[in-house]
Amino acid sequence: MSEVIEKAKKAKIAKDELVHQTTESKNEALRLIAEALRIKQDDILEANGKDIAAGKEKGLSPSLLDRLALSPKRLNDIADAVLLLADLDDPVGESLETIKKENGLLIEKVRVPLGVVGMIYEARPNVTVDAATLCLKTGNACILRGSSSAINSNKALVGVIQEALGASKLPKDAVQLIEDTSKETAKQLFTLNGYLDVLIPRGGKNLIDMVVRESTVPVLETGAGNCHMFIDESAESEMAEQVVINAKTQRPSVCNAIETVLIHENWPKRYAKELLQKLEKEGVQIKGDEAVCELLPSAVPAEEPDWETEFLAPVVSVKNVRDLDEAIRHIHKYGTRHSEAILTENEGNARFFLTSVDAAAVYHNASTRFTDGFEFGYGAEIGISTQKLHARGPMGLKALTSSKYIIKGNGQIRI
Amino acid sequence: MSEVIEKAKKAKIAKDELVHQTTESKNEALRLIAEALRIKQDDILEANGKDIAAGKEKGLSPSLLDRLALSPKRLNDIADAVLLLADLDDPVGESLETIKKENGLLIEKVRVPLGVVGMIYEARPNVTVDAATLCLKTGNACILRGSSSAINSNKALVGVIQEALGASKLPKDAVQLIEDTSKETAKQLFTLNGYLDVLIPRGGKNLIDMVVRESTVPVLETGAGNCHMFIDESAESEMAEQVVINAKTQRPSVCNAIETVLIHENWPKRYAKELLQKLEKEGVQIKGDEAVCELLPSAVPAEEPDWETEFLAPVVSVKNVRDLDEAIRHIHKYGTRHSEAILTENEGNARFFLTSVDAAAVYHNASTRFTDGFEFGYGAEIGISTQKLHARGPMGLKALTSSKYIIKGNGQIRI
Known part of the structure; x- marks a missing residue:
């Protein structure tokens, strides 16, 4: 079984556990992750150092190297952002609509997690923590596929996150990294219908265009701004x-x-x-x-x-x-x-x-x-959507949710 | 220029006019369409008769022929449905969120039309009127691509609709039919990014699966129910x-x-x-x-x-x-x-x-x-979505809208 399929199966199982988690359990997991990021700082920076060294050898541009680099200050900022996320309102469970029918049927539209989120992104290792924690806050399992140039940093970060999840009530497989960064694994994600509920590309125009063009999984497009x-x-x-x-x-x-x-x-x-x-x-x-x-x-x-x-x-x-x-x-x-x-x-x-x-x-x-999720007061930002379906403009936590109709009766039938 | 591109260009122009239309202008157009459907009943039934004759010759099944057939009663029901639609609340213009920033900036999230809607569907000519009028009510231009077996009925119906639009304040090209029903025109719609804002397939599983698989335009999936x-x-x-x-x-x-x-x-x-x-x-x-x-x-x-x-x-x-x-x-x-x-x-x-x-x-x-838009009190139904992005479950008029942030200031800059 390929790495992608294997992890997708685990993500589906994790997703089914996540829908039963309380807001408090999710926030506790986020706080454990923030703490672990600080405790394991040296390990993460060491792994990041390997990526930087490899990047210099490959001749990456100074600006790319800068985007790739972590530092004690940057890691600390990342951990702070996770703590802020824990303090935000949980959108899951919000009642969006209530319809009471004459026959007594009670129809409620409720906000629920999307399920399994796939994330394909470039270079910056902070996206790894950002994506993972935004998904956890909204009760989603996620499969992360970063770039080869950040693979050591990403492995270290996801390792730390999974260890923290192990100490929480949330399933460890709620956050998984695809370690094989060949083009093949990206393409596998594009057509992982039945496992992935949405695919979010974060990066340059070429990456986003390719995902939009080739993916049969629904895509949340974060676009360029001319x-x-x-x-x-x-x-x-x-x-x-x-x-x-x-x-x-x-x-x-x-x-x-x-x-x-x-x-x-x-x-x-x-x-x-x-x-x-x-x-x-x-x-x-x-x-x-x-x-x-x-x-x-x-x-x-x-x-x-x-x-x-x-x-x-x-x-x-x-x-x-x-x-x-x-x-x-x-x-x-x-x-x-x-x-x-x-x-x-x-x-x-x-x-x-x-x-x-x-x-x-x-x-x-x-x-x-x-035009920015923080400027708009959303407290978090998944990206800025330039598409018209699902979400448009700065996407806060709600963009990572769907809805579901819950209908309660006492034997109602349609006449 | 191909028929599809030509009509897509006209739809884009119509879309730009539609955003300035008032609710009253849109409702007036719907009432004119309902009236025209009754006045032109004989012409429509004659065209439908040709489709039925051709269908019998091709050996269509009785159930398919039944779905294809119009009658004075069915046409009257279709016209009644259009009048009911005129009476529904207009979702466009609804204020979804208001954010007042300390610097005086006023940010308002407002419901707007999607833009240009492509609709690919099978057999039943009532879908032609249904799709066209739901789109008009929500301020969208639409491009309709029905099946070859209903082409005469569809031409007659869209002719009647366009004539009614000619007498209204709405642009005639707000509703257009692709008359070439070869597979090629369907495939052209799949990749009409930049013209189409969304593609909605209505029909059997094979049609829907093909659209989901091949379309690079965002799709609103209406799914099967097991x-x-x-x-x-x-x-x-x-x-x-x-x-x-x-x-x-x-x-x-x-x-x-x-x-x-x-x-x-x-x-x-x-x-x-x-x-x-x-x-x-x-x-x-x-x-x-x-x-x-x-x-x-x-x-x-x-x-x-x-x-x-x-x-x-x-x-x-x-x-x-x-x-x-x-x-x-x-x-x-x-x-x-x-x-x-x-x-x-x-x-x-x-x-x-x-x-x-x-x-x-x-x-x-x-x-x-x-599970039905009318049972849920939405007064209209575009279909039932089994996808998780944008809309899930019975889709009313709101599913045919997007949103936009309108920001008003007096010289605010970001510091």
């Missing part, structure tokens, strides 16, 4: 400066940072010039259309691919648009339905933009950087 | 008789009818015998395991495939089980996660069953026949 800010003709210049600079530069490497600024052609040219110069001063490279390059000679002419690129870097493409309609058309053509914003003093235009633009989050007069 | 009734040792004999007979015989051809009865071996044998004899008297064929065949010599020995078959007919498989655990294991092995029931006077066993059994609807002391 986000736009549209400056309408009535936008306040000072607000535009603040918000655009924040949305682009506060943390350029994340999905809710903007990649393109669309400027209404009637917005005063001196405002536009000042804004672009300030962006440059903040170290942002401007890629502009013809009108922008005329206004700002230091700008690089934008090419077609620039409109569809998620730079994730201090680079921004800037385009003049004739009107609101052209802005919306541009967003629908190039956007990834993540976060889109309008800056305007015209309430009608704001309303039209917010209704028209098809995206997980649409903003009026604010930075797109707020 | 439903079970477990008679625990403490079950009341009279209630068991009533409920089992109802769940099996009230309408054997539907997905929420039971296919297997599991009997606790300690349930008095005379009760079991009486129940099985009554089922036989109601015209139900019994396929039993060894113990059942001993008790009821007229029973046919059940073979392995009988446990996994959705008979959809007056046939039931019956098995003795040692205990609650064996019953649950059997249900998890053979069930389709649709509707599962326990009959027991033991509250602890009931609770354990309701928590353990992984299905869309779980029952204590009632017939499974209630």
Whole structure:
């Protein structure tokens, strides 16, 4: 039997035990895991050191090595996050709807765990703990398939988690790692219908696209963010400066940072010039259309691919648009339905933009950087969904649950 | 350009108009459609007549021909259903969550249409009107791909719907039919990512399995029902008789009818015998395991495939089980996660069953026949979902919606 099938079978058994666990048992397990992560710090860091050494030998880039690296501080932050998770409300068991029929039948829609969650992800070992504990909090068993470059760290982390589970009321097999990181095991997970209830990819666009394309198991897609800010003709210049600079530069490497600024052609040219110069001063490279390059000679002419690129870097493409309609058309053509914003003093235009633009989050007069599970107060984040089914936008714990109708009677029959 | 791509492009344009429609405009369009279905009755029946004649020539079975056939009464019922739909609450625009941040940012989660819905279905032309109007009510554009055997009826119905839309405020292209019913057009829909927001198959297991397997567009799976009734040792004999007979015989051809009865071996044998004899008297064929065949010599020995078959007919498989655990294991092995029931006077066993059994609807002391959007008071039903993401169990109008975060500020930036 292959490793994947063997662990999938164990996960199914663990799942059946997990539905009977109380919130307190789950939280106790989380606290034991947090404690174990601190106690076993040296073992984990030693294993991580092996991955780092192997990564250097393989010539991984400094940024990849940084994502891979654990430190006492990072491990401590990870353990703290697990403790915070234990304090959050348990979504499982929540009553979503109650229907009392005239014949006395009581129908209740209740929130339940999804079952077995498969997680495919890249590099960062903190995702291992994050995914495992989010699943445990919501009563799900999980099968983790990380990347080969983090295999020693992941083995150590899952070992620690399983040991902690052994001391809790939860089944040890609630969290399992696929240790064979060949492509084959990823592909096996794609078609593990009947075992996996959902597959969640976390990583770059290539990974996510492959999972969406090849998986027959339902997928929770966490997507890329090619986000736009549209400056309408009535936008306040000072607000535009603040918000655009924040949305682009506060943390350029994340999905809710903007990649393109669309400027209404009637917005005063001196405002536009000042804004672009300030962006440059903040170290942002401007890629502009013809009108922008005329206004700002230091700008690089934008090419077609620039409109569809998620730079994730201090680079921004800037385009003049004739009107609101052209802005919306541009967003629908190039956007990834993540976060889109309008800056305007015209309430009608704001309303039209917010209704028209098809995206997980649409903003009026604010930075797109707020699209985030913690900023929204969810206390946890599985990812940001750019799909429309099940969950859209920042996904908190509820995204890891399903529902079930529980119907109680005393002999009712349908007539 | 292929028919599918051409219509998909038009649907996307229609979708962008639909988000601005008011509830009243949508309801007015539905009332115009209901009226047109009555006015154009003769044309529709004539087209349907062609399908029936072609079907007879092709040697379609009487039951398929019956599903295909329209009549003045059936058309009138279809028009009535459209009027009822107009009276239902509009889920679009519902506020699902409001978050007010300390910095003054107002975050609102609002229900919105899914966008463009693709529907692949078999034979019955009533699904054409049903699907189109459910989509319109929820502000979705739809692309319908029916079967070749109903093509004349479907063309006539969609023609009538589009004419009615022409007289309404809604775009005519909100409802479109793919007229080329070759396999190729179905396959094109499977991978129409970027145009279709969801694909809904309605029909037999083969169709649904193929869509789930081959579609890269997100799928709303409406599944088969291999439903079970477990008679625990403490079950009341009279209630068991009533409920089992109802769940099996009230309408054997539907997905929420039971296919297997599991009997606790300690349930008095005379009760079991009486129940099985009554089922036989109601015209139900019994396929039993060894113990059942001993008790009821007229029973046919059940073979392995009988446990996994959705008979959809007056046939039931019956098995003795040692205990609650064996019953649950059997249900998890053979069930389709649709509707599962326990009959027991033991509250602890009931609770354990309701928590353990992984299905869309779980029952204590009632017939499974209630798993139905209308019985649950939803006023409409898109289908019954046996998947766990997005929607589970009977799907009302809300299953055809997504959500979106609308964020309003006055210059807020993230610090």
